[in-house]
Amino acid sequence: MPLSHLNPEQFAAASAPFGHNLIIASAGTGKTSTIVARIAHLLSSGVEASKILLLTFTNKAAAEMLSRLAKKFDKSVISRVSAGTFHATAYALLRANGFDITLKQPSELKLLLKSIVGQRKFHHISDIGAFSAAYLYELYSFFQNTGGDDFEEWFRSKNSEQSVYSAIYADILREFEEEKKRFGYADFNDLLLYLKRALKEGDIAQEFTEILVDEYQDTNLLQSSLIDAFGAKSLFCVGDYDQSIYAFNGADISIIGSFKERYKDAKIYALNTNYRSSQSILKLANRVIAINPRLYEKELKVGREGAFSQPRLLVYDDLFAQYKGIAQIISSLKVPSDEIAVIFRNNSSADGVEIALKELGIASKRKGSGSFFESREIKALISLVSLLLNGKDIMAFIDVAQYFKGLGEAKSKQIFELLSQCGAGDAIAGLLRPDPKATITHKRRKNYELGLFDDELSVSENLPASIKNHKIASFLSTEGGEFLSDLLYFLKALKGVKDASACLGLIIASPIYEKIATAIAHKKSIRKDKSIDESQKELTKERIIHRARSLESIAKNYKDLSAFYNFLSLSDSQMSAGSGVSLLSVHASKGLEFEAVFVIDLAQNRFPNIRLSSGAGGIEEERRLFYVAVTRAKNELFLSYAKYDKNGKISYEPSQFLKEAGFKIEKE
DNA sequence: ACTACGCCCCTTTTT
DNA sequence: GGGGCGTAGT
Numbered sequence: 012m013p014l015s016h017l018n019p020e021q022f023a024a025a026s027a028p029f030g031h032n033l034i035i036a037s038a039g040t041g042k043t044s045t046i047v048a049r050i051a052h053l054l055s056s057g058v059e060a061s062k063i064l065l066l067t068f069t070n071k072a073a074a075e076m077l078s079r080l081a082k083k084f085d086k087s088v089i090s091r092v093s094a095g096t097f098h099a100t101a102y103a104l105l106r107a108n109g110f111d112i113t114l115k116q117p118s119e120l121k122l123l124l125k126s127i128v129g130q131r132k133f134h135h136i137s138d139i140g141a142f143s144a145a146y147l148y149e150l151y152s153f154f155q156n157t158g159g160d161d162f163e164e165w166f167r168s169k170n171s172e173q174s175v176y177s178a179i180y181a182d183i184l185r186e187f188e189e190e191k192k193r194f195g196y197a198d199f200n201d202l203l204l205y206l207k208r209a210l211k212e213g214d215i216a217q218e219f220t221e222i223l224v225d226e227y228q229d230t231n232l233l234q235s236s237l238i239d240a241f242g243a244k245s246l247f248c249v250g251d252y253d254q255s256i257y258a259f260n261g262a263d264i265s266i267i268g269s270f271k272e273r274y275k276d277a278k279i280y281a282l283n284t285n286y287r288s289s290q291s292i293l294k295l296a297n298r299v300i301a302i303n304p305r306l307y308e309k310e311l312k313v314g315r316e317g318a319f320s321q322p323r324l325l326v327y328d329d330l331f332a333q334y335k336g337i338a339q340i341i342s343s344l345k346v347p348s349d350e351i352a353v354i355f356r357n358n359s360s361a362d363g364v365e366i367a368l369k370e371l372g373i374a375s376k377r378k379g380s381g382s383f384f385e386s387r388e389i390k391a392l393i394s395l396v397s398l399l400l401n402g403k404d405i406m407a408f409i410d411v412a413q414y415f416k417g418l419g420e421a422k423s424k425q426i427f428e429l430l431s432q433c434g435a436g437d438a439i440a441g442l443l444r445p446d447p448k449a450t451i452t453h454k455r456r457k458n459y460e461l462g463l464f465d466d467e468l469s470v471s472e473n474l475p476a477s478i479k480n481h482k483i484a485s486f487l488s489t490e491g492g493e494f495l496s497d498l499l500y501f502l503k504a505l506k507g508v509k510d511a512s513a514c515l516g517l518i519i520a521s522p523i524y525e526k527i528a529t530a531i532a533h534k535k536s537i538r539k540d541k542s543i544d545e546s547q548k549e550l551t552k553e554r555i556i557h558r559a560r561s562l563e564s565i566a567k568n569y570k571d572l573s574a575f576y577n578f579l580s581l582s583d584s585q586m587s588a589g590s591g592v593s594l595l596s597v598h599a600s601k602g603l604e605f606e607a608v609f610v611i612d613l614a615q616n617r618f619p620n621i622r623l624s625s626g627a628g629g630i631e632e633e634r635r636l637f638y639v640a641v642t643r644a645k646n647e648l649f650l651s652y653a654k655y656d657k658n659g660k661i662s663y664e665p666s667q668f669l670k671e672a673g674f675k676i677e678k679e
Numbered sequence: 680a681c682t683a684c685g686c687c688c689c690t691t692t693t694t
Numbered sequence: 695g696g697g698g699c700g701t702a703g704t
């Protein structure tokens with residue numbers, strides 16, 4: 012039984028009676044084991060598995076806890092436990108209840124918002140520069156996550172100078188909501204908002220006996236209100252206010268702080284024995300974090316004994332010398348590289364470290380950061396998948412169309428609109444089965460009427476046979492016709508194929524993807540003198556197909572295309588394949604532990620990041636970030652910074668956290 | 680009106 | 695290396 016090897020504190024928490032339980036679990040105190048034991052306790056006491064909901068911060072964490080439980084319980088029981096991130100859980104519940112939603116990444120919705128902002132004028136109101144669409148999106152997201160109600164009012168109370176635009180911004184966002192609805196889009200926040208509303212209005216009746224919340228300190232008001240909307244009989248919230256580092260996403264430390272006041276029957280448990288870090292590491296971490304206000308009493312006890320090396324401060328003259336020096340130390344450590352992490356405040360630090368390690372032949376892995384899923388060829392592949400699932404997805408349509416010469420954003424949009432009219436809002440349906448009764452209207456461009464491009468008839472003549480008789484054929488250019496013909500062929504080839512991996516295989520083999528791959532390879536093979544490097548082009552194309560194939564093999568794990576698409580949209584920190592030294596931002600390091608940890612670029616302005624510390628969480632949040640970073644270390648901890656940057660143009664002061672940790676730093 | 684292309688900007692943290 | 699913006703070209 013998992014409960015048998017718990018310490019008394021952990022046991023008390025794991026076997027707590029039903030009710031509103033808050034477990035204050037400091038870093039390294041066996042939080043995961045306690046949650047696993049709690050679920051085991053619930054199952055053993057006869058709670059039906061499907062009445063348990065486990066909310067974690069990453070899907071990986073949820074999967075890990077379930078796999079631990081699978082060792083003690085029947086797999087068919089464990090598979091009935093609902094577990095995942097807030098977002099993954101909400102998505103699953105909404106879909107299971109018939110909500111038809113296409114989840115879109117923030118980057119794509121920023122693009123959609125941008126197209127709306129672009130049509131607005133601001134300068135007739137004021138000379139003040141208006142916010143960019145990206146910034147407005149983030150602001151709106153923050154507003155939603157912090158439980159906001161009236162954007163315009165909220166905005167005015169927060170931002171005095173930009174208040175002149177508050178009405179326009181609010182109207183833009185109203186239109187944004189309409190557009191999202193029209194194209195069937197939802198973003199991360201929408202998942203939570205939709206579910207919350209559905210629960211409140213009784214559209215979804217999902218009862219849980221107990222909801223367990225991991226990383227409770229990073230819950231924001233939207234998430235907190237969603238927990239309440241479930242109306243579960245019992246809560247088991249596990250967190251540590253000293254590790255709250257998501258204020259920028261609306262995480263509110265007062266949610267954990269006010270637990271006692273919000274729930275009358277609240278019981279507070281504390282896990283105080285640290286089994287992870289050596290005494291000297293813990294001492295350093297606690298000394299710094301003690302400067303922050305204490306929300307609950309903590310008496311940290313060291314669970315490990317033995318002789319460990321003291322944390323070391325490494326000071327370098329130059330930024331690059333720092334990365335090189337760290338790589339050198341790493342190569343000399345007698346620790347497996349998988350047990351080493353380099354942790355930084357800003358992702359911009361990662362490149363230098365990666366290069367320095369590479370030079371010494373040391374393998375490293377970085378979390379997802381762009382590369383694979385954001386590459387053009389994978390994005391196009393996902394867009395094609397998206398179109399199969401959602402015929403209203405205009406952004407996927409434009410993304411695919413752009414690889415056909417002569418089709419840019421505006422032309423693609425026009426074609427999409429025409430097709431939509433043939434398919435009652437669904438462009439793909441409009442292409443496959445145009446409604447003969449639909450009347451289509453098209454805003455003709457003036458230039459056409461002036462006869463500037465007079466080959467309208469000959470253009471139609473050139474259309475591929477498959478598209479010649481389509482209702483919108485008379486509006487199409489040769490390129491547009493070619494694109495729709497390829498798309499039509501693609502849709503017919505994939506019709507009725509459910510298996511995700513088979514789908515991907517067919518997509519990759521389709522003429523439309525072949526054209527896309529060729530177009531991308533072509534662009535990447537243009538030499539400086541504008542000639543084409545043909546051998547390079549072939550090589551790039553092979554690499555593109557190879558990458559596409561690796562996505563195909565990932566798809567094998569999913570039962571159908573829409574399950575696979577869900578994974579693509581929701582999966583956290585996409586695959587950190589291979590082995591080697593982990594390169595992590597502090598946020599990405601959350602929940603992990605390593606034998607040896609390097610916290611780098613500990614310079615004032617860099618870490619703490621001064622620009623950010625003036626924002627939501629303030630310097631206290633930066634201090635918590637420092638606390639999280641150093642408490643990842645089990646045995647060895649190295650702290651470092653450089654006095655100057657590469658070009659010596661900027662000089663850095665040591666981070667205030669180094670002083671707070673008790674390091675004596677000599678003056679120049 | 681729209682697309683293609685070259686040049687300059689910068690780069691917080693995550694589901 | 696990507697996105698924003700001005701310019702040339704269809």
